[in-house]
Each structure stands twice: as structure tokens, then as C-alpha cells.
Amino acid sequence: MNAELHDCRDAFAAELMRLADENPGIVAICNDSVGSSKLGEFQKRWPERLVNIGIAEQNMVGVAAGLANGGKIPFVCAASCFLTGRALEQIKVDIAYSNANVKLCGMSSGMAYGELGPTHHSIEDFAWTRVISNLTVTAPADRTETTQAVRWAAQYAGPVFLRLSRMGVPDILPPDYGFKPGRAVQLREGTAVTFIANGTLVCRALEAADILEQEGLSCRVLNMSTVRPLDREAVEKAASETHGIVTCEEHSIYGGLGGAVAEAAATSRPCKMRMMGVPGRFAPTGSASWLLDHFGLSPANIAAAGRELIHSR
Amino acid sequence: MICDAGTGHIGGDLSCADILATLYFHVLHYTPEHPENPDRDRFVMSKGHCAGALYAVLAEAGFIDADELSTFMAPESRLNGHPSRIKMPGVETSTGPLGHGLPVAVGAAMAAKMENAAWRTFALLGDGELQEGSNWEAAMAAAHFKLDRLTVIVDRNGLQQGAPTETTNTLEPLANKWRAFGWETTETDGHDIDQMMGVFDGLPLKAGHPSCIIARTVKGRGVSFMQNKVEWHHKVPNQDERARAALELERAKTS
Ligand SMILES: Cc1ncc(C[n+]2csc(CCOP(=O)(O)OP(=O)(O)O)c2C)c(N)n1
Ligand SMILES: [Mg+2]
Numbered sequence: 001m002n003a004e005l006h007d008c009r010d011a012f013a014a015e016l017m018r019l020a021d022e023n024p025g026i027v028a029i030c031n032d033s034v035g036s037s038k039l040g041e042f043q044k045r046w047p048e049r050l051v052n053i054g055i056a057e058q059n060m061v062g063v064a065a066g067l068a069n070g071g072k073i074p075f076v077c078a079a080s081c082f083l084t085g086r087a088l089e090q091i092k093v094d095i096a097y098s099n100a101n102v103k104l105c106g107m108s109s110g111m112a113y114g115e116l117g118p119t120h121h122s123i124e125d126f127a128w129t130r131v132i133s134n135l136t137v138t139a140p141a142d143r144t145e146t147t148q149a150v151r152w153a154a155q156y157a158g159p160v161f162l163r164l165s166r167m168g169v170p171d172i173l174p175p176d177y178g179f180k181p182g183r184a185v186q187l188r189e190g191t192a193v194t195f196i197a198n199g200t201l202v203c204r205a206l207e208a209a210d211i212l213e214q215e216g217l218s219c220r221v222l223n224m225s226t227v228r229p230l231d232r233e234a235v236e237k238a239a240s241e242t243h244g245i246v247t248c249e250e251h252s253i254y255g256g257l258g259g260a261v262a263e264a265a266a267t268s269r270p271c272k273m274r275m276m277g278v279p280g281r282f283a284p285t286g287s288a289s290w291l292l293d294h295f296g297l298s299p300a301n302i303a304a305a306g307r308e309l310i311h312s313r
Numbered sequence: 314m315i316c317d318a319g320t321g322h323i324g325g326d327l328s329c330a331d332i333l334a335t336l337y338f339h340v341l342h343y344t345p346e347h348p349e350n351p352d353r354d355r356f357v358m359s360k361g362h363c364a365g366a367l368y369a370v371l372a373e374a375g376f377i378d379a380d381e382l383s384t385f386m387a388p389e390s391r392l393n394g395h396p397s398r399i400k401m402p403g404v405e406t407s408t409g410p411l412g413h414g415l416p417v418a419v420g421a422a423m424a425a426k427m428e429n430a431a432w433r434t435f436a437l438l439g440d441g442e443l444q445e446g447s448n449w450e451a452a453m454a455a456a457h458f459k460l461d462r463l464t465v466i467v468d469r470n471g472l473q474q475g476a477p478t479e480t481t482n483t484l485e486p487l488a489n490k491w492r493a494f495g496w497e498t499t500e501t502d503g504h505d506i507d508q509m510m511g512v513f514d515g516l517p518l519k520a521g522h523p524s525c526i527i528a529r530t531v532k533g534r535g536v537s538f539m540q541n542k543v544e545w546h547h548k549v550p551n552q553d554e555r556a557r558a559a560l561e562l563e564r565a566k567t568s
Contacts, residue, residue, distance in 0.1 A: 032441060032474045032481060054444035054482030055411050055473065082410060115320060115386035116394035119361070119409030282399070286388040294388075 005168025009107060011143035012164055013038035015150040016075060020046060026154060027067060029053060030077045031060050037077035037107050057082050061090035065100040073101055073154060080106025080122035080163060081113075088128055095159045096135040103153045104161045109139070110200060110250030111278065112166035114288035122163075123278045127255025129161045130228040136181050138226040139163035139249075141202035142172040145225060148179035156181075165200045165250070167288055172202055172223070182226045184234035190218035193306045194238035197248035198225050198257055201276070205248045207299035212306055219306060227260045235264040244272035244309045248302055250292070253277040272312065274305040314365050316555050318386035320394065324545040326366035328470040328503070328530040329437060333370045335509045336435060336466075345375035348402040354432050355405050355421045359414020360439035360468060361395040362547075368392050368401075376403035412445025414438060415465065419451045422463035422523075433462045433516070441473025444482050449494065452523075456495025461517040464524040465496070468503065470532035474546050491525040503528030535562050 020026040020042065029051040030037050043050040051067075053060045057078060064074040076083065083106050084091065095102045106125055113120035130137045136159065140146040146164065153160040172187070184196070188209050197205035202223050209219040220242055222234055238245050245265065247258035258275035265271050278295050286294060315321030337343075341354045358367045365385060372379045377391070384390035391400040395409030406417045418436035425432055438448065455463055469487070471477055478484050491498040497518035502508050509528070518524040532546070533539030536558040550558055 032444075032476070034475045036474075052476070052481055055441050056444045056446060056482070058446060086410065113394075115318065117397060117409060119395050119407065284388065285386060285390045285393040285400070290388050 003170035005170055006143045007168055008140060008143050008146040008165050009038045011146040012105065012150055013041065015147045017042055017045070019151065019154045020049065023073065023154065025071060026073045026075065027051065028075045028077055029060055029064050029067070031055055031057050031082065033078050033107070036079060037105070039077060057086040058090050061087040061104070062094050064102045065090070065094035065098060068100040068102050073103070075103045075105055077105045077107060079120070080109035080125050081120050084122065084125040084128050084161075091129065091135070091161075092132050096132045099134060099158060101157050102159055104159070106161065106163050108166040109163045110165060110167070111283070111288045111291045114291060115285055117285065118282040121283060123250070123252045124255070125163060126227050126249070126251050126257060127259070130255075130260060135159045135161055135228065136226065137161045137163065137228040138181055139165075139199040140225055141199060141223050142169050144171060144173045144175060144177055145179055148177065149225070152179055152181065163199065167200050169200055170203050172206070179225075182229040182231055184222045184224040184231040186220065186234075187223055188219065188221035190220040191242050192217040192219050193310050194220040194222060194242045194245045195248060195302070195306065196222045196224045196235070196238065196245055196257065196261055198223060198227070200250045201248040201297065204297065204299045204302055208302035208306060211299060211303040215307075217307070217310060224257060224261070227257050230260045230264055232264045232268065235261050236269045239265050239269040239271035244274070246274045246276060246302065246306050246309060248276045248297070250297070251277050252280060254280055272309055274309050276302050276305055314369070314382055314385040316550055317383065319549055320386060320547070321365050321549065322362040322547050323365070323550070324472070324532040324539060324542070324547075325360060325363040325439065325468070325470070327534045327536065327539065328532045329360070329363055329468045330366050330534070331504045331506055332437060332466055332468065332509065332528055332530070333366055335506050335513065337370050337374045339510050340513045341435070342432070343374070343403070345403070348376060352430070352432055355418065355434040357405050357408070357414040357418045357421075357434070357436040358396055359408055359436050360411070360442055361408030364392070364394060364396045367396055371401070371403045374403070377401075411439065411442040412447040415448050415451040418463060418465075419455045419460065422455070422460040423458055425462055426458070426460060433464065435464045435466065437466045437468060439473070440467055440469045440471065440478050440484060440487075441481070443467065443484055443487070452491065452494040452496065455523040459521050460523045461519070461521055464516055464526065467525065467527045468530050469527050470530040472532045472541070472543050472546065476543060488527055491527075495522060496525040497522040498525040498527065500527045500529060503530035504534055535565050537561060
């Protein structure tokens with residue numbers, strides 16, 4: 001794919017500016033991360049609506065719950081690894097259990113921080129957040145979906161975790177795409193196998209489907225951006241109408257999209273599955289793109305997993 | 314290292330280089346050929362984003378070959394962007410997320426105390442890092458357990474990632490905060506090696522109390538165009554800047 005690539009943080013920041021313009025209740029809160037959350041323009045325009053709490057994630061999430069209690073709509077913007085890992089109990093108790101109207105925006109999720117190492121990789125965040133009740137967890141695939149998910153989150157009265165990427169992705173979804181949380185969108189029809197992907201892996205799953213198409217294998221591709229609540233119906237249909245499911249995510253193969261899909265399939269329509277993601281070990285040193293290849297997340301490898309599943313009958 | 318890797322944290326590396334040199338070549342006891350020697354002093358690099366400075370000192374101290382420094386952040390390198398205990402000899406605990414080092418150092422000092430061991434524990438913390446509450450939980454415990462063989466050095470360069478500490482979330486009066494938490498606290502020039510050696514030679518600052526040394530430093534120290542410039546937290550020098558920086562640091566060495 002030679003299409004132009006976009007960093008979805010830019011779409012996020014631009015839409016947050018539009019929303020903040022429309023709704024004075026929207027505030028942003030961050031942890032010394034104005035730059036990495038692309039909040040520079042926001043800070044210039046509304047210095048009093050940008051709270052930089054310092055390097056203190058637990059406090060940041062607790063304060064966001066308090067801001068929501070006082071009627072604000074806080075968008076918490078921080079690197080996903082620290083936002084989820086460091087402040088998990090605040091997310092559970094102060095945000096989800098207390099039903100605080102807070103939008104948790106995890107930046108640079110997945111392997112985005114590459115050579116900065118496993119401390120900065122955020123490949124556990126789906127697992128950590130999707131087990132928390134009353135928290136919508138969604139990972140947009142491109143800038144169109146990012147824009148729409150941010151807009152949806154602002155008008156939805158309740159806790160949301162938006163898992164945002166940094167690695168460049170091409171435009172995938174049409175501008176008239178209507179993001180709905182908890183609903184998978186079929187990007188390609190097919191019967192041989194279903195690729196269920198989200199975030200940065202959607203474009204790679206589409207490329208994998210292209211590869212198999214040339215071999216005469218028509219593959220279904222679903223963009224499953226929301227992992228909680230999960231679109232069980234789409235999983236059941238994929239399980240019954242195609243020969244199996246390959247999940248693709250920039251996340252550990254444990255507890256993420258693959259786990260969520262497997263739970264749904266196993267309890268309604270068991271089917272063959274393969275899970276493409278980061279295997280259960282800490283990454284060696286290497287850049288983000290090097291690591292994705294290292295862990296076999298290239299389109300060719302994803303296609304190979306689909307091919308192997310089809311022939312494994 | 315940083316130029317070749319294309320990423321790194323040069324400002325904070327330069328602000329703590331003199332502290333690390335003083336620690337490794339005047340204060341700490343270690344045997345590079347046996348990095349796990351149970352009697353070694355423990356040093357915890359809590360501001361893990363400055364791994365580059367740590368690796369340079371670990372190479373000078375003999376833990377790794379100086380040649381290996383050129384692999385900084387390259388695929389499969391032991392020199393990860395943040396120090397990893399499972400990758401790198403001489404690294405006591407993996408760091409990177411801020412606010413992790415001090416609790417681990419407190420535990421190590423506690424173990425030494427339980428064993429009546431002679432070794433000491435040191436932790437280097439960033440000043441912005443002190444905004445993490447975990448530090449203060451650990452600080453409270455260290456004083457409670459009278460860990461007087463534990464020393465914290467704060468790299469007080471006044472800057473964090475995106476702004477000065479005092480405009481982000483005020484740290485001052487910093488020395489009095491540590492004192493209020495039960496730490497005997499002193500301040501020093503973090504680039505005056507003689508002065509720092511004098512302070513380290515007088516440890517513990519007070520029997521029965523953990524020691525805190527606030528080292529006043531300059532982020533980007535030694536390179537005129539980097540000094541005190543917040544953007545050099547993680548900016549990478551271009552070819553021209555690299556040459557100018559090398560020249561300035563070389564001149565400072567010989568003068
Ligand atoms: C828990 C956590 N939150 C955020 C970051 C991102 N981060 C890396 S370095 C840094 C600034 C650190 O400032 P300071 O402690 O003053 O270090 P120095 O000035 O010595 O570089 C930040 C916010 C992090 N590494 N860990
Ligand atoms: Mg600092």
C-alpha cells in the first residue's frame with residue numbers, strides 16, 4: 001500500500017479543538033505531555049482549560065474524576081502505558097465504578113515507542129481496561145474513525161477509553177462512515193476466513209486479504225474497533241459463515257481483541273482461530289516497525305496465518 | 314550514541330553526567346566482572362530515560378565494552394532506550410516509568426539493614442520525577458525505618474519534559490519537603506565534582522536518617538545551545554549541532 005500515512009494523534013487533537021470550541025465544558029488534562037499528546041494548540045487557545053498536572057498519573061485520573069463531578073468533560077491525555085498501567089485502580093474506582101464522565105485518551109499505544117523498550121510499550125492496555133465494567137474501550141483504525149470516536153465520546157455521558165496510535169496509518173474508512181461503539185464494520189466480504197482487526201493492524205489485515213484474494217481465497221475483514229462492549233453478533237456470523245477467525249492487534253495475544261473474540265466465539269459458536277499480536281514475552285530492543293516485523297505482524301505473515309487456518313481442516 | 318540512534322534524552326544525560334561520574338569513580342563499590350556480587354553498593358537510576366549517560370559510565374567502569382555503546386537502541390542491543398535489569402549488567406532494576414526507583418532502593422536498603430550488611434544504596438532521581446506520589450510514599454517509609462545507608466540524589470535541573478518544574482507543578486521549597494519527611498538534606502553544585510565528593514564522603518549526613526542530596530544542575534550542561542532549553546529534553550542534534558556540541562565538550566575537558 002503506497003497511500004499517504006497519518007499519525008492519528010493529529011486527527012484527535014484537531015477534533016478535540018473543534019469540540020472544545022462548541023462546548024466550553026470540555027477540558028484537557030495531561031501529565032507533562034502537552035507535546036506528545038499534540039495539545040500545543042489547545043494550550044495556546046485555552047490555557048485555562050488545559051491542566052498540566054505534572055508527572056503524576058494517579059493524581060491526574062483522580063483529578064479528572066473530580067473535574068467531571070464538578071460538571072466538566074475532561075479528556076485525559078497521556079501515553080497509554082502510563083495512563084493505564086500507573087492509574088489502573090483510579091480508572092476502575094474513580095472513573096468506571098463511580099461512573100464519572102471522563103474520556104481517557106491513551107496516546108502512542110502498542111509498540112509505538114519502539115526502542116524505548118517494554119516499559120513504554122502499551123501492549124497490555126486492552127487486557128487491563130476491557131475487564132473493567134462500565135468502561136467503553138475502543139481503538140480507532142484511521143484518522144476518520146479517530147475523529148468520529150472522539151466526537152462520539154464527547155457527547156456520550158460516561159467513561160470511555162480511547163486507545164490511540166502514533167504509527168502512521170493510511171485512510172481506510174470513507175468520510176461518511178458512522179462510528180458506533182460496540183459495532184464491528186465489515187470492510188471486505190468473503191467466506192474463506194475472517195480477519196478481525198483493530199487499530200493499526202486493520203490496514204495490514206486488508207493487505208493480507210488482498211494477498212489471499214490473488215490466490216482465489218476471498219476473505220472477510222472486520223474492523224472491530226470496540227473491544228468492550230464487543231460486537232458478539234459479528235463474531236458469531238464470522239464463525240458460522242466463514243472457516244474461522246484470525247484476530248490482528250498491536251497488543252499482546254493474551255487478553256486483548258483476540259481474547260475478547262475467543263470468549264465470544266467459545267461461548268456461542270466455537271470456531272477455529274489464530275491470534276496475531278505480540279507474543280507473551282518482553283520485546284528486544286528495536287524500533288516500532290522493526291518490532292512489528294520481528295513479531296510477525298506483516299501482511300504476508302497475517303495472510304499465512306489465514307491460509308494455514310483454511311487448510312487446517 | 315543519541316545521534317546514531319536518532320532518539321534519546323540528551324538534556325537530562327548531560328545534567329547528571331558529573332553526578333554519575335562522581336558516584337562511579339569515587340563513591341560506589343562494585344566489581345564489574347561480578348556485577349551480582351552481594352556486597353556491592355546498589356545504585357538505582359530512577360530517571361531511566363537518561364540511560365545513555367548511565368551506559369557511558371558503565372562502559373567506563375568496565376561493565377561493558379566501550380565498543381558496545383555504538384549499539385545504543387539498535388535492534389537486539391542490550392542498550393535499550395531505558396535501562397533493563399534483564400538485558401544489562403550493572404542495572405539493579407528496570408526503570409523508565411518515573412517514580413519507580415526510590416521504592417526499590419528503599420527495599421534494598423531495608424534488606425541491607427536486616428542483614429547488618431555494610432553495603433549502601435543510592436538512587437538518582439529527576440526533579441520533575443518528584444511529582445510522582447510513589448516517591449513520597451517511599452520517602453516516608455525510609456525515614457520511618459531509619460535507613461541511614463540510603464542516599465537520594467536529586468538532579469535539580471529545574472526542567473521537565475515540556476516546561477520548567479516550577480511552572481508545571483511547583484516543587485519548592487524542595488529541601489524542606491525532604492526534611493519534613495525525615496531526611497537529612499543538603500544542597501550541592503551538581504557539576505562541582507570536588508564539592509560533591511566532599512558531601513558523599515560525609516555520608517550519612519546524620520546517623521539514623523536517610524540522606525538527600527539536592528544537586529543543582531543545568532539541563533544540557535556543557536553545550537551552550539542546549540543549556541536550560543526545554544526542547545533539548547529529547548531533541549536529537551543534527552550533524553552540525555553534533556559537531557559543535559562535541560567541540561564545546563572537548564574544550565571544556567581540556568580547560
Ligand atoms: C510515569 C511516567 N510518566 C511520564 C513519563 C514521560 N517522561 C519521560 S522523561 C519526563 C520528564 C522528566 O523530567 P525530570 O525528572 O526532571 O528529568 P530530567 O530533567 O533530568 O530529564 C517525562 C514526563 C515517564 N517516563 N514516566
Ligand atoms: Mg529535570
